[in-house]
Amino acid sequence: MSIKVYLLDGGDLLMDQSLITWNHGMGSTKRIPVFSVFIDHPDGKVLFDTGFDLEQARKDLPFEEPEQSSEQTIPVQLGKIGVKPGDIDILVNSHLHFDHCGANHLFSQAENIVHKQELREAFSPETFERLGYNRGLFDFPDRDYHLIEGDYEVLPGIQLIFTPGHTVGHYSLLVELDSGPVLYTADAAWCRENLEHDHLMGLHHDPLAMLCSFQRLKQLIAVRKPTLLYPHDLEDYHHYKKAPDYYV
């Protein structure tokens, strides 16, 4: 069996352009997509991120005007390919911002992998990060997080690339498919314009670390020439394959 990568559509949010490109485009807004990544691997079913919880997002970040149809929830998206939340063996969070762990609560049976410092930061964020994290989305009495640091191979061919900057403990995802590698930057680079023009995102924990992560991703892209997936690039997103279609 070959590894397959599915994108699970999760709705969208409204952003000021300057949150996408720091100190550029203030006052103009655009909608950005949110999605999760399901990897069907011979050794197990892996979910990378879980999108946002509509109710929490509407309550805590109404200015981002969250939109999410009933079809854009994780259970319905997984259902399109015959998978139930209880089938997931491993859940990885790129980081613990609200739009990446919003449905974590559905996966209590899975091994939940997250960066060690990311979990600590999420419990006690910096003042300027407080809207990003919500304890109700990741703090469950029965959850025994598998805390990791540095690069990490989840299963053969599924690599987590440590790319801090947006948050203190952030991971991008590299999957080796039969057709070649797929790189999902996750929030290390929201959009193509971030990486291509060294435009940092306006939401960051450490701009210098973000630039280092940009450099690392750009070198990886130059050498490995992966299929490239950005998390929040509406223009590119139109061209991505979405579940039940897949990359293989």
Added chain:
Amino acid sequence: MSIKVYLLDGGDLLMDQSLITWNHGMGSTKRIPVFSVFIDHPDGKVLFDTGFDLEQARKDLPFEEPEQSSEQTIPVQLGKIGVKPGDIDILVNSHLHFDHCGANHLFSQAENIVHKQELREAFSPETFERLGYNRGLFDFPDRDYHLIEGDYEVLPGIQLIFTPGHTVGHYSLLVELDSGPVLYTADAAWCRENLEHDHLMGLHHDPLAMLCSFQRLKQLIAVRKPTLLYPHDLEDYHHYKKAPDYYV
């Protein structure tokens, strides 16, 4: 003779509110004042910062719509109190952004104090800092900078407080006057709202360092209760004494 502190008006610039309060107020603009600080001390004449150079600012940052009348230049401002540029013994730069070292070229005879890492960064800034620094404003063949690190006492009662974050090597200024201490935050906190609400400025080298500097300044303010001067707060600036008036 008592120590006297004079503010030298240097014109103003236009800023998006989100540059003043990171990720808040995008799309609304306000003008911000720029000034320098002259300290007449029994042991020497000290200038802290030198404002912006109108021609350079108009050329490189036209979107900040720099305004500076002929009266708002350093020589004319110093002239109001009978001081010539050649009389200055010590020039200190809080940091080397264009609006703080724009007239450095006038003070080749002075000892020029700046943070060691600040000078290095100014020669080779991060991509996102490139508009802030301009080599033509600080790199002179005859300039032998006195490079310092950490807190530093310039003359008795004139303290430089190391407050990084806005830039890598930033200093605030504390002067002990007969009437009590005066604290000039310089760009460690642009406006009252930054310190009072822990709102970081949108222009920063390291947001975590900036928060640490906020904490240090707030503690200093709580304990010493200084007269407080912000560099870019238009509302507060209206109430400051400007040369030829002074704090003593």
